[in-house]
Amino acid sequence: MLYADLERDKATSKKPDVFFMIHSLTTFKFNQLSNIAQTQQHSKKYHKTYKTANASISTSSNYSANLPQQNFRGIKIFNANLIDKLKGKFIPATATKLDFQDDSKVMQSLTKSWGDSNADYIDGISDTFKRQKGSFSTISVDDKTKPFSDNIKSIIKTDIENDTMFIDFLQSAPDIADNSQSQLRGAGELAVYSAVKEAKEKGLKKIELTSGSATSNTFYDKIGFDCVYVSYDPDSRLRHGKGLGDLIAIGGCYELPSNKFDSFINRVESKYNIKN
Numbered sequence: 001m002l003y004a005d006l007e008r009d010k011a012t013s014k015k016p017d018v019f020f021m022i023h024s025l026t027t028f029k030f031n032q033l034s035n036i037a038q039t040q041q042h043s044k045k046y047h048k049t050y051k052t053a054n055a056s057i058s059t060s061s062n063y064s065a066n067l068p069q070q071n072f073r074g075i076k077i078f079n080a081n082l083i084d085k086l087k088g089k090f091i092p093a094t095a096t097k098l099d100f101q102d103d104s105k106v107m108q109s110l111t112k113s114w115g116d117s118n119a120d121y122i123d124g125i126s127d128t129f130k131r132q133k134g135s136f137s138t139i140s141v142d143d144k145t146k147p148f149s150d151n152i153k154s155i156i157k158t159d160i161e162n163d164t165m166f167i168d169f170l171q172s173a174p175d176i177a178d179n180s181q182s183q184l185r186g187a188g189e190l191a192v193y194s195a196v197k198e199a200k201e202k203g204l205k206k207i208e209l210t211s212g213s214a215t216s217n218t219f220y221d222k223i224g225f226d227c228v229y230v231s232y233d234p235d236s237r238l239r240h241g242k243g244l245g246d247l248i249a250i251g252g253c254y255e256l257p258s259n260k261f262d263s264f265i266n267r268v269e270s271k272y273n274i275k276n
Contacts, residue, residue: 095191104129135157155169167208170188172188200258
């Protein structure tokens with residue numbers, strides 16, 4: 001899903017920010033931003049949105065401080081596993097918090113790594129990265145024979161205001177985004193896990209996001225986020241000759257309160273064999 005030009009909460013002291021929020025390269029295009037504007041009208045509050053290999057996470061009280069550098073590209077947060085559904089085994093992966101200075105070339109390399117056909121979306125991510133606002137993290141496979149950008153399977157951008165974390169965008173690599181034939185599973189969920197883990201360690205009260213497609217709604221429903229509301233395309237019944245009950249969902253707003261952080265973290269750690 002793609003999110004652009006969404007306003008921040010009017011009640012906060014921060015000025016409106018412009019950002020991109022993406023979950024699926026295949027379901028939303030830049031020329032569909034009118035749907036996002038319709039989503040905005042519903043709420044001013046939400047401005048965004050086996051064979052085993054053991055994995056481990058940092059137990060530092062400071063989420064990103066004093067963690068080992070990963071090949072001079074950001075800071076390693078935790079080791080994890082993606083699921084190879086065809087071979088029935090785990091694929092070692094790493095979560096990394098990107099550094100705005102050291103990782104600028106990584107972002108520039110995404111066009112080549114993720115394909116020229118997706119250049120518009122990648123340029124959007126890269127432009128947001130250049131603004132050096134919020135926090136960017138990736139889930140990548142551990143293939144030492146390839147450049148880091150080729151190994152990135154998902155990117156998540158978060159921002160924190162007061163006691164709330166906002167997921168500005170979540171994007172899976174084009175070879176696995178909304179691809180039922182994809183061999184790998186878990187890149188998006190692990191990216192969200194990294195955000196929930198950070199929100200818990202920082203004592204935040206909740207995580208909020210705005211979804212921009214029905215597919216994304218399904219994803220957040222599936223991983224346990226609470227749906228605050230669903231946004232529908234008011235013209236869909238006219239185009240398809242359907243009744244009011246057949247409106248097509250184009251997004252919605254979701255949140256995960258702090259009282260659900262532990263259950264989310266425990267479920268993901270069990271599913272992907274992440275060891276404390």
